[in-house]
Each structure stands twice: as C-alpha cells, then as structure tokens.
Amino acid sequence: MSWTWQYFDNDGVIIDTPVEPCVTSAFPSQIDAEAFVSDTWPELRTAGISAVTLLDGDRVVYGPMSLDPA
Numbered sequence: 576m577s578w579t580w581q582y583f584d585n586d587g588v589i590i591d592t593p594v595e596p597c598v599t600s601a602f603p604s605q606i607d608a609e610a611f612v613s614d615t616w617p618e619l620r621t622a623g624i625s626a627v628t629l630l631d632g633d634r635v636v637y638g639p640m641s642l643d644p645a
Contacts, residue, residue: 576632576634578601578605578607578608579600579629579630580629581638582627583624583628584625585625587626594622612627619642625642626640627639
C-alpha cells in the first residue's frame with residue numbers, strides 16, 4: 576500500500592491543500608513516512624499543522640497525533 580499523512584489545523588480540520596514542507600505524495604514504507612514527520616515536525620508546526628494521521632492506503636494506522644512539544 577501507500578503510506579501518506581493527513582494533516583490537521585489547530586481546530587482539528589483536515590488541511591486538503593497543505594503548504595511546504597508538507598509532502599502530499601506517498602512514502603514507500605511506514606518507516607519512511609514516520610522519519611519524515613520525525614525530521615520535519617517543527618517546520619510542519621510552523622506551517623500551521625497541529626496534528627497528523629498516518630494512513631496506509633485508506634486505512635488509519637494511528638492518529639491524529641499532536642505535533643505540539645511534550
């Protein structure tokens with residue numbers, strides 16, 4: 576399947592057209608998708624993304640997961 580992220584704004588609304596640095600294409604594996612968020616979460620947060628959900632095709636793997644610092 577294809578691994579993608581679904582992005583949410585501060586109100587919990589799905590962002591259909593995210594801005595950079597959000598990647599809207601699919602990742603080849605769950606590890607690659609998770610590495611992307613791990614490496615870029617501060618930039619994603621600055622771009623207005625407050626949470627993400629990991630999808631495997633149409634199946635929700637987990638989320639929404641907050642991008643706010645612990």
